[in-house]
Amino acid sequence: MSRPSLTSALAWRTGELRRLADGWDEAARVIHQRATAASRAGQDTGRVWTGVAAEAAQNDARTFTAEGDAVARTLVLAAVAARDGADQLAKRQAELAAHVEKARSEGFLIGDDGSAAPETLPSALLIMLSGNDAGVAAQMLAARGTELSRQIVRALDDVGAADEDAAHDVREALESVDLVADTAMGNTDGVPWEVRIAANRTNVAQAIVDALDDGGDRRNAFYRGLLGEIDDPGGSGRRIDRKILAFDPASESLVELNGDLAVANSVAVLVPGMNTTIDGSADNTRSARQFVSATRGAVAAITYLGGPFPQDETVTGALLEAASPRFAINMAPRLVAFSRDVEATVDATGRAIPVTYVGHSYGGAILGTAEALGMTADRTLYAAAAGAGFGVDGPEDWHNRNPHVLRFSMTAPMDPIQLVQGIPGGPHGADPDEMPGVIHLATGRYDDGRPVAGPRAHTDVLSVAGSDAWRNVLAVIVGDREHIVLAG
Secondary structure, X not given: OOOOOHHHHHXXXXXXXXXXXXXXXXXHHHHHHHHHHHHHHHHHHHHHOOOHHHHHHHHHHHHHHHHHHHHHHHHHHHHHHHHHHHHHHHHHHHHHHHHHHHHHHOOEEEOOOOOEEEOOOOOHHHHHHOOOOHHHHHHHHHHHHHHHHHHHHHHHHHHHHHHHHHHHHHHHHHOOOOOOOOHHHHHOOOOOHHHHHXXXXXXXXXXXXXXXXXXXXXXXXXXHHHHOEEEOOOOOOOEEEOEEEEEEHXXXXXXXXXXXOOOOOEEEEEEOOOOOOOOOOHHHHHHHHHHHHHOOOOEEEEEEEEOOOOOOOOHHHHHHHHOOXXXXXXXXXXXXXXXXXXXXXXXXXXXXXXXXXXXXXXXXXXXXXXXXXXXXXXXXXXXXXXXOOOOOOOHHHOOOOOOOOEEEEEOOOOOHHHHOOOOOOOOOOOOHHHOOOOEEEOOOEOOOOOEOOOOOHHHHHHHOOOOHHHHHHHHHHHOOHHHOOEOO
16 A cells, blocks of 8 residues: 555545546446337337347347446446445545644644654743753653654555555446346355355346436435445454345345354344334344444344335334234245255354344244244344244244254333233244243343333344343353343
8 A cells, every 4th residue: 555645635535536426327327228228129129020130139139238237237336336435535534634633733744744743842831841851841742743643644544545445446346247137146045155245246236227217216325335335343444345145125135244254153143023124224234233343253143134024103003014924924934944054154164153043023923933944043032022933832833953952032021012922822923931941031221220121122122232131132142151141
């Protein structure tokens, strides 16, 4: 990395990168429109023109469309990289400018190489504070200059690194042309995860291309976030790509790996609850990353949206939707298949990495139904779960392929989910908090001493890091039996 001069680093206009990204997006939109028009023209021709020549023309139109969309995807990827680069450069520039302003406010002159030198001799006040010793005061001033120089030079290096990272990411995007967006490759269990992740970058880019005409569509903006870089939740300090293991908007499927399986000692798979959607899943992702960050990467956490969840924001509608087992029945077989893929991928590391599945709210019913169908897990945790699974009346109805699976549950006092838990003949099976052989966990208190209880606690047990409930979940994930607190 070459360190930029102070003049250059502060003069870079990040807005130009954003304008370039806007231009690439517009070019992608035009290319996609024309490619789509060509495809439609080919289809229309086929209705009135038949024969070898007509078939060749239709094939050419399809090829043109595929190639056009491939170029459009490349431009979208480059636009995402350029905007991300502009954001990171602007952030680093602001940090550099703040260091420079601070040094100047203390009376230092800043060189173009980032060095800070005192503009004047030590002040009378500094000499007095130095015991009326001008030599000591001069040494103190020089030491302060050295520290300020170190801060500014480091900030210059950060700007240079952000610049090189942006250039690398844009170049990589522009060189990423491939002719096929392959939904199957990105969503098929058994395909190596690095292949799935690469395929899903293409699939996400294609979804953006398909939605370019929508302009400010919220889902389109969310898709761009899936392609952007994030701060490594494992604490490396690096910016990294997101790792999408499954992406299919048509089936409401989004599965993401947070963290690095190569260094993790434990894996958690989080199955969320009612009202979860692809474009509204940021809170679930945030919860997953908290487990990764808290352990500095020792936990890798997967958010699992394997299909549509029940949706209704009204109280009455929510109860009706939550009472339906059809979402759990439909998603559970996919979770079973995914659990076997997780098992195979973890085993391929050659290390013993326990996998814990956490089913929250309606996700608990999905998890329990999957256990009944023969999923594989080392540990399962039913967090404020709607039930133990469709048709699960007792532990004998679970058929986890791991005979040594450990099962846990927790529900906070006065959590409204208790209204649907364990209803005789209910759609979601027995209450896991009352199931024999299931270890019942305490939810305890928040870090300010308040009890984890009431309606808010329904979500907080997984989302509020630092609470007793959250620490209990983490202890289960990492297998820290000493710090697992049982319900009284």
